[in-house]
Structures are given as structure tokens and as C-alpha cells.
Amino acid sequence: IMQDDQTAMFTRMRETISKKDELEKEIQELRDFLTTGKGSLFGLSGPLVDREGYPHKDVELVLAVREARSKLVRMQNDHKAMMLQIEKELQDLHRVSKNSKDTALPSTSKASHVSTSREEEKLVPFARVNTVAAGSPAQGADLHPGDLVLSFGSIGPYSDPQGPDALRLVAGVVRDSIGQPIRVAVRRGGETARLTLTPRRWEGEGVLGCHLLPA
DSSP states (O other), rough: OOHHHHHHHHHHHHHHHHHHHHHHHHHHHHHHHHHSSGGGTTTTTOOOTTTTSSSSOOOHHHHHHHHHHHHHHHHHHHHEEEEEEEEHHHHHHHHHHHHHHOOOOOOOOSSSSSEEOOHHOOOOEEEEEEOOOOTTTHHHOOOTTTTTEETTTBBOHHHHHHHHHHHHHHHHHHHHTTTTTTEEEEEEETTTEEEOOOOOOOSSSSSSSSEEOOO
16 A cells, blocks of 8 residues: 555656646746747836837737736746645655555665566666766665666656656655665666665765766
């Protein structure tokens, strides 16, 4: 049941992220109209009058700019609320994952534990480890360049492709887990390696010391 809850929560989060992406496109279109399009005559906040201070003769353009500005403000407020919603959904998903005693890919220890099964072979990775910095938390957790990420804390595992959404959620999991172990499962050489990665400050950049790319 816990796994079903996680799947449903992630599905809802993906829907919210999809709506956010669409909203960002609309916001960018409005900004383009007001900064580089016809509306750039007045810009984002310029007065809607001519150089002499009289009402501009292009009434339709004035009305379009006024409507675009108003809509832009509303959409920016909606975007802020949506980001807060995504943050809450991510926290809820992370909490459910931590409370789960049964996961599809349990972590056994800080050192890598490698195994494989028919069920694990069907899982689809959502990220690939591009680089691992020397002396970093990622190296200490035995993460290797080329590893294919199957699960990362509350993100995954999946039996179908997830696109970029899952990878973008990893940043939220890391941010909420500074100093706390994160269970990670990767596919390496046809086998599944389970390890524990703890985000922390170190001599290099970030708190992981690795770079992930979409699988």
C-alpha cells in the first residue's frame, strides 16, 4: 500500500509540474510581448501615454498592454503558489518514503550491495551519473560515473520512462536531506547496486559532488 501511495503522490506531482511548465510558457510569452514585441513600446511598467504625456493614439495596443500586464501579475502569483504546492508535495512524498519499511530496492549499508533479479531488470532508470568528484560524498557512497539511477530517496523506482520530471525532483530530495542518508539504487554493469548517500558540505561545490543527466 505504501508503494501505491508513493506512486499516486508522484503522479499528482508530475501533473502539478506539467501545469507549472505550461504556466511558465505563458508567462514568458507575456514578457516577450511586453519587452520585445509590440508591447515593448510601453514595456513592463512604462506609462501608457505618448511622449507629450497625452493618451496614446493606438488604443488597441494600450488595452492589450494593460491586459498583458494584469495577466502577467496574476500568473506570477499563481506560479508562486504552484511552486509552494510542489514543495509541499515533495516533502509529503519524501516523508512517506522515509516511513516506508518496504521498498522495491532497499538499502542495506553504506557500502554498495550488488544484486540482480528479474523484477529489477524491468526497472527503467531516470538519470545517469555523469561525473563524480574525488573526495566527495558521492565518491564516498561508491557512486560511479556511468551508473544509471533507478531510485533516489523518494524518487523511483519506475517500470516506465519518466522524462525529466523525476530528475528535477532529485534536487528537492537533496535539499531536504542535508546530513541525512538517502537510499540510492543504480544499475551498474547489468546489476543493481544499492548504496547510501549523505548530502553534506565538503571541500568542493554542492553537497553531493556528482553531476546527474537524464538517462
